[in-house]
Amino acid sequence: MMTLNGIPITSSELANLWMAYQEKTMIMRILEHFIEHAENDERPLLQTHYDGASKTIETIKEIFEQEGAVIPIGFTDEDVHKGVPKLYDYMFNIMYLHMMTKVEMSLYALFCGMSYRKDINDLFINLTAEAQALNSESTQFLLEKGVLVRPAYVSMPKEVRFVQDTDYRSGFNLLNEPRSLNTIEVSLIHHAIETNLVGMQLMIGFAQVASHEDVQDYLVKGMKLSRKIEMDLGEFLRQSFIEPPATHAGKATASKVAPFSDKLMLYNTSLLTTFGLGSNALGGAFSLRNDLPAKMAVLAADIFRFAQQGGKIMIQNGWMEEPPQIEDRNKLTE
16 A cells, blocks of 8 residues: 555545545536536636536545545536536526535635645645635625625724623513624624525525435425525524625526436535534624524524434435445454
8 A cells, every 4th residue: 555655544534535525526516517507707717616626536536546445436427417407597606606615615624624644734725725715706706796795884993892791692681672783793694694595595496306205305494494594593683774685696497407416416405504503503602692692503403403304315315425434343353
């Protein structure tokens, strides 16, 4: 077995590479459909991300081959159907790219901190930087098109203040209105709503074309859950007289022809659900008004149950590729 300078990869590095392979092969299949139907001004951004994902896949394959590890299956040509009508309308492909680069920035930054061998650490540093650059480009593209809504503006603070009253944390006061949201809370709510608006349209399109009844039912639940999250969190903004973000673009078309396999659609849903759980935890942790973390906790429970059901459906249909396993010493010593 050949290794870099005699240093084999660790279990965490193997896991990170395996998860990156799954995510990047999925992204390639999604982008193949988007590029097929892209407008001229959209295509360069989509193609850049596609080319980067393809290069990453080849790098991961080389590492696995050097280590004597089997190449994962991930998502292949069988998971995308060419020549079918487009599933999403005006600007959704860039909105999806914008959302997924947020996921990738978080995912690959985490993998950086879990990687010890220099070549693998460098790979995830580069992938994090690549996701950041593409997120920035897609953000500016959508802003120029008038599709992306900026968070609320606020008067600039003129002095430093310290919290003097424990009621600052109160959000359940029956006698008085809760205090206005602070900028940290507004930013986290805006981020969650923005992501769920795209996720809801993604679920709508997926539900329209799913071929398995259990998958379709599950995706309809995902669509409704995204709407619930948007409405519940939007109410916090409205209480502070801030309109929640919304956009006229990025809707599912009326197509009933699937461009993707049910396996791919469930995996993409699972990935976004996991990201949603992390975002909810972050939002609850950084909020100083106690009604917001309480709502985040309720939503997190809903998201967790939804994620569990999705995993069960994937297993029942034989779609869940098993991650590399640690040796079972109990069996080996029988």
